[in-house]
Amino acid sequence: MRWLAFLFLTLLPVIAAAEEVVLGLSKDKVAITTSFDGSEILIFGAVKRESPIPEGSPLEVVITITGPSQPVTVRRKSKWFGIWVNTASVDVDRAPSFYAVATTAPLSDVLSETEDLRHKVTIDRAIRSVGAPDNIENAASFTDAVIRIRRNADLYQTLESGIALDQQTLFRTAIKLPANLTEGDYATRIFLTRDGQVVSSYETSIAVQKVGLERWLFALSREQPFWYGLLSLAIAIAAGWGASAAFRLLRN
Secondary structure, rough: OOOHHHHHHHHHHHHHOOOOEEEEEEEOOEEOOOOOOOOEEEEEEEEEEEOOOOOOEEEEEEEEEEEEEEEEEEEEOOOOOOEEEEEEEEEEEEOOEEEEEEEEEOOHHOOOOOHHHHHHOOOOHHEEEEOOOOOOOOOOOHHHHHHHHHHHHOOOOEEOOOOOEEOOOOOEEEEEEEOOOOEEEEEEEEEEOOOOEEEEEEEEEEEEEEEEHHHHHHHHHHHOOOHHHHHHHHHHHHHHHHHHHHHHHHHH
């Protein structure tokens, strides 16, 4: 029996690697400039096999792009004597600044709940909220509010059936990145699944960085806030003087 167990453990990596991802990206860097109004990432790839395509359930593909995560404070407003005031707040421990998940079919058909819990694929799983104060009612609604607000801003996207898969081998999808991106590394994950179970995965990253004048102003505001404030004041004075001079010329 021992040799059977040893043989199984020896062959396990080979079995697990029967289908692997070979990935390509249209770009692995996104430059944020003063005129940046969004971008589109084309993700394409192929499935590498050492044997013929397995019979039975079809292969499915799931792709996620995750922006830098950060804590978020969500506040609930209530009306008191005709005035809207903050009456409750919950701290969400970690929420991606951007998150997109694309699939070859409805998400419930390509990924089981267990695999979703393990790999944190859906938007709900990607957000981490440890808990809320005991006096907060319906704490889950605060997390739902984060998702709703960021969906409306195109920062959270669920693209079911958004991946084209040809002959269970070649896949491709395009994911739009909005203009209001956070700078940092965007983790890109690709999962191959059968019967809702992950059979292979691959991970890479896309660098999103400010460049040119945008980068210089950002660095100045963080590293030299005093000079940044003086520069902003000078620009405001110059703009005001220029507008006043132009108005006088038009009157004359």
